[in-house]
Amino acid sequence: xxxxxMYYRNEEDTTLVCELxxxxxxxxxxALGGCRARKNxxxxxxxxxxxxxxxxxxxxxxxxxxxxxxxxxxxLSLGPNSCNLQCSFCQNYQISQMHAATQEISPEFLRDVIAxxxxxxxxxxxxxxxxxxxYEYILDFARENPEVRIVxxxxxxxxxxxxxxxxxxxxxxxxxxKAMSESFxxxxxxxxxxxxxxxxxACVAAGVHLELTFLLIPGLNDAPSELMAMRDFIAELNPELxxxxxxxxxxxx
Amino acid sequence: xxxxxxxxxxxxxxxxxxxxxxVNVYGGNLPVSDFMDTLCRSCGTRLIARTHGKTxxxxxxxxxxxxxGTKAYGVYA
Numbered sequence: 001x002x003x004x005x006m007y008y009r010n011e012e013d014t015t016l017v018c019e020l021x022x023x024x025x026x027x028x029x030x031a032l033g034g035c036r037a038r039k040n041x042x043x044x045x046x047x048x049x050x051x052x053x054x055x056x057x058x059x060x061x062x063x064x065x066x067x068x069x070x071x072x073x074x075x076l077s078l079g080p081n082s083c084n085l086q087c088s089f090c091q092n093y094q095i096s097q098m099h100a101a102t103q104e105i106s107p108e109f110l111r112d113v114i115a116x117x118x119x120x121x122x123x124x125x126x127x128x129x130x131x132x133x134x135y136e137y138i139l140d141f142a143r144e145n146p147e148v149r150i151v152x153x154x155x156x157x158x159x160x161x162x163x164x165x166x167x168x169x170x171x172x173x174x175x176x177x178k179a180m181s182e183s184f185x186x187x188x189x190x191x192x193x194x195x196x197x198x199x200x201x202a203c204v205a206a207g208v209h210l211e212l213t214f215l216l217i218p219g220l221n222d223a224p225s226e227l228m229a230m231r232d233f234i235a236e237l238n239p240e241l242x243x244x245x246x247x248x249x250x251x252x253x
Numbered sequence: 254x255x256x257x258x259x260x261x262x263x264x265x266x267x268x269x270x271x272x273x274x275x276v277n278v279y280g281g282n283l284p285v286s287d288f289m290d291t292l293c294r295s296c297g298t299r300l301i302a303r304t305h306g307k308t309x310x311x312x313x314x315x316x317x318x319x320x321x322g323t324k325a326y327g328v329y330a
Binding site for chain 2: 062070217218235240247
């Protein structure tokens with residue numbers, strides 16, 4: 001399936017700038033974005049990962065993790081073969097950072113699978129890798145299926161305008177807060193901290209059910225001052241916001 | 254990047270810092286089932302019991318504590 005991407009601007013000739021996330025990749029004709037999900041084809045940005053899923057399974061919602069959202073329910077889960085951050089500690093880099101096998105799951109087929117396997121609660125999680133790099137697919141699906149609860153498990157790395165367009169369709173989110181230092185986001189993730197904090201604030205303001213995940217990596221993002229800064233940031237938003245402190249497992253690349 | 258794997262003790266001590274101001278803090282991705290239950294923020298009653306394979310929900314219909322009636326954060330019905 002082919003779908004023109006949203007959120008980009010044309011520069012001179014056929015060069016364009018992707019405006020979906022704060023990376024603002026500059027793409028000449030034929031170039032692929034840093035997320036490996038969007039490609040400049042003759043001056044038009046295409047979502048080349050549209051409807052292509054790396055995995056499709058039925059999970060307990062606790063596994064997302066979401067602990068305060070329909071506890072014990074089952075949720076169909078799938079994700080694209082792409083991500084817009086490049087974390088040195090990625091726990092599933094085989095499907096987020098490298099080419100992996102995908103299967104096509106059209107929005108119509110996805111609707112059928114959800115109806116078949118989650119009949120007691122129509123809900124779907126876009127997860128495993130980075131769903132925000134599946135922007136058009138998720139937005140198309142959500143618009144056509146307002147009765148299905150949409151869950152995103154995400155790094156929260158997106159620009160304000162596309163986030164604002166997507167949020168009214170989203171029921172619940174788990175956003176990764178990877179650290180409280182800009183230097184960690186810059187050196188370990190090739191991104192920036194502030195857009196993530198800004199988007200967490202926006203999700204709280206929009207009233208989406210939100211939980212946060214912090215992957216603790218000993219010696220890298222667990223300095224007492226950093227933990228306290230994270231605690232105070234969350235407490236100021238809402239002291240009841242659930243926080244999942246997750247264990248890092250060593251990876252061998 | 255070379256970093257040692259996170260031990261349960263690391264998670265436990267971080268959770269202690271977070272709980273100074275936050276109500277719902279959990280440990281994840283651990284071999285143990287500690288740090289997984291939800292307790293009432295007012296009276297401490299166990300509201301949701303979790304293990305790696307099972308969730309038991311003791312909340313009243315709309316998501317309030319069966320003992321003191323305090324509403325739990327979240328969406329339950």
